[in-house]
Amino acid sequence: MTNPVMNFLALALYFIAGGLLGQRLLRGQVVTGGAKIGIFSLGLGAVVLHAALLYSSLWTAAGINLALTPAFSLIAWVVAILYLATSLIRPVDNLGILILPIAGLTLLVEWLWPGHMSLTLTSSVSAAHIIISVLAYSLLCLAAVQSLMLLMQERHLHGKHPGGFIRALPPMQTMEGVMFQMIGLGFILLTFTLISGVFFSETTSGQPLRFTHHMVLAVLAWIVYAILLVGRWRLGWRGRPAIHWTLGGFALLLLAYFGSKFVLEVLLHRG
Structure with a gap:
């Protein structure tokens, strides 16, 4: 209604x-x-x-x-x-x-x-999987938006045109720190999402695991975020490399869930 x-x-x-x-x-x-x-x-x-x-x-x-x-x-x-x-x-x-x-x-x-x-929702596992996955997607979405702001800030500063909007932003180091905090927590939740997804698939389809496009893309996104976090920890990644890996991981997540649903519901008309 x-x-x-x-x-x-x-x-x-x-x-x-x-x-x-x-x-x-x-x-x-x-x-x-x-x-x-x-x-x-x-x-x-x-x-x-x-x-x-x-x-x-x-x-x-x-x-x-x-x-x-x-x-x-x-x-x-x-x-x-x-x-x-x-x-x-x-x-x-x-x-x-x-x-x-x-x-x-x-x-x-x-x-x-x-x-x-x-x-x-046939079990508490199903409910937990949905809640954790929504939180994971949301946190990583927030990190992706933060990375876009960082990209704008970096381009303006390198172009030596710090406009009014850029002057109002926190220092890049602060923004990067917040972004990686979001990614770190989102990555942990994404890990739990993939693990609980095995049991969620079993309760909804009777199969322990199905390697669908959704699952493959989600695993690829997990790998991208894992590489990003290791690169930050071991190599001190920041700036454009960190931004590009953040946006790449989120693009895979976006395709994994909403891309799959768009194809099924809009193009193939399957509920």
Whole structure:
């Protein structure tokens, strides 16, 4: 069941918060004090409304609806929550100019093109697998957005054109440190996702493991992140190499889940 008023309000709050944040950053103003509280409050209001809308679309009589657009909206909601929570303890406010509007757009897409693919949670293993995988994808998505900000910052600094937006960003070393913290935690959760996926496959299909495109791409993403973390630890990787490996790993994850679902649900019309 859709609620046009709640959809519109959530979408508006996401875009207003992202717009206000972008406006301050473009002026080179670091978001602090009352401005930070105001933007955070708008974002919090948006994710609360988003949660209510997700509840009505995800939980059905037949099970949990993990079709393409509801799943995309769910990931975006978790990313927005992680962003808001992280912004209280880390200098990541700048990420909101991408995360908040995109979260709003996922709501709009799901509203206009609702999908239906019910999955019955037959055990606690199934529920744990879904929760861990959503957290892993969300954390690594947050790290990918952080890497994009780093890429923009590096290009401006090397081009000797530090505009207002770049002046408002934290030092590159600080941003890299936060990005690798996200990747490290996301990598641990991704590892648990792959392990629990073996048992999840057994409970849903009766087979212990199926090497589908989804599984192969997810394992490749895990390998990319593993190489990145080892490179950081042993060789001190930073800058563009770290950014490229981060984006490469996330691109594989994106293809592993949403790419597979797009092919199945949109191109092949399989629920």
